Amino acid sequence: MSALEQNPAPSASASATPDSRATSFQAVEGGPEQHSGANLLVAAYSVLWVILMVWLFSMWRKQASLHAKIDDLEKTLDRAAAKLEKK
Amino acid sequence: MPTATAAPKKSAQDAIFAILVAVTTALILTTIYWVFERAPTEKVMGIVQKIFYFHVPSAYSMYIGATACFVGSAGYLVKPSAKWDALGRAGAELAVTFGAIVLTTGPLWAAKAWGYYWTWDPRLTTALLQVLIYVAYLVLRGFAGDGEGERKFAAALGILGAANLPIIHFSVQKWSGEHPTVITGKGGGLHHPDMKIALALGFAAFTLFAITLLWARVRLELAKERLAMLEEDAIDLGLDDRIEA
Numbered sequence: 001m002s003a004l005e006q007n008p009a010p011s012a013s014a015s016a017t018p019d020s021r022a023t024s025f026q027a028v029e030g031g032p033e034q035h036s037g038a039n040l041l042v043a044a045y046s047v048l049w050v051i052l053m054v055w056l057f058s059m060w061r062k063q064a065s066l067h068a069k070i071d072d073l074e075k076t077l078d079r080a081a082a083k084l085e086k087k
Numbered sequence: 088m089p090t091a092t093a094a095p096k097k098s099a100q101d102a103i104f105a106i107l108v109a110v111t112t113a114l115i116l117t118t119i120y121w122v123f124e125r126a127p128t129e130k131v132m133g134i135v136q137k138i139f140y141f142h143v144p145s146a147y148s149m150y151i152g153a154t155a156c157f158v159g160s161a162g163y164l165v166k167p168s169a170k171w172d173a174l175g176r177a178g179a180e181l182a183v184t185f186g187a188i189v190l191t192t193g194p195l196w197a198a199k200a201w202g203y204y205w206t207w208d209p210r211l212t213t214a215l216l217q218v219l220i221y222v223a224y225l226v227l228r229g230f231a232g233d234g235e236g237e238r239k240f241a242a243a244l245g246i247l248g249a250a251n252l253p254i255i256h257f258s259v260q261k262w263s264g265e266h267p268t269v270i271t272g273k274g275g276g277l278h279h280p281d282m283k284i285a286l287a288l289g290f291a292a293f294t295l296f297a298i299t300l301l302w303a304r305v306r307l308e309l310a311k312e313r314l315a316m317l318e319e320d321a322i323d324l325g326l327d328d329r330i331e332a
Contacts, residue, residue: 040138040195047188048188051187055180062088066314073278073321077326080321
């Protein structure tokens with residue numbers, strides 16, 4: 001009989017006994033760094049531009065709404081002028 | 088004739104605005120180059136310290152927005168006019184925008200430097216309060232109508248917001264807390280010349296950027312106001328057939 005047959009690897013069902021399951025999560029104290037400085041820098045830089053772009057986009061939308069109202073007013077004036085011509 | 092004098096004035100304004108945008112863009116690009124290529128990495132914090140070069144100028148831009156809101160609000164309460172109101176509203180938007188940048192870039196730096204994103208430090212708390220005041224201002228202007236009463240109430244809020252500015256600024260010196268004091272109070276300052284240049288460029292770029300955005304926003308608000316008046320005139324003259332119908 002080979003050594004493998006004598007000491008078979010524990011199967012998944014055998015190792016996951018109720019006693020060996022994780023029952024709580026604990027935080028690491030000290031140890032290696034949890035946040036990469038480079039990632040945080042990239043995140044901060046991205047956030048900066050995203051916020052500014054959102055504001056610029058909102059300004060662009062307000063301007064678009066203003067143009068729509070101007071178009072509306074122009075049409076109204078054109079209609080009024082056409083009415084006057086008929087008279 | 089009003090159009091004959093208004094046209095050259097407007098084209099001069101457009102030219103100044105175009106120059107401002109060009110100079111601001113050049114300064115922002117130079118700042119990015121200096122921060123990432125020339126300024127050395129900080130000895131203790133490492134690369135994350137580079138957040139400082141746009142976190143602090145953003146806070147300064149928030150002050151510019153708050154000051155503009157204060158000037159506009161005070162002006163509106165003394166002599167109500169569309170110009171003062173536009174300045175107050177644009178200033179509040181600027182303060183919220185740059186305040187949001189300050190309140191997100193700061194915690195990202197803190198995650199590395201302090202090990203946590205947020206603490207109820209005096210400066211952090213007062214800065215959050217400041218942004219919330221201007222958010223309240225904008226919510227009021229956005230949802231409570233655009234009447235004289237609402238504008239005056241918002242102007243009072245704009246003045247209240249400015250009262251918080253010195254509290255934010257001196258909170259680090261008066262009440263200890265954890266927020267660094269590098270360039271203010273008894274701070275040790277920046278030790279490398281390239282660090283100083285990066286910060287100076289950041290201040291210059293963000294100041295011009297804030298002024299550019301403020302100007303664009305005020306112009307938009309004034310155009311909106313003029314259009315509303317023209318619409319009212321059209322209705323009064325019986326030209327608007329939507330009302331007739």
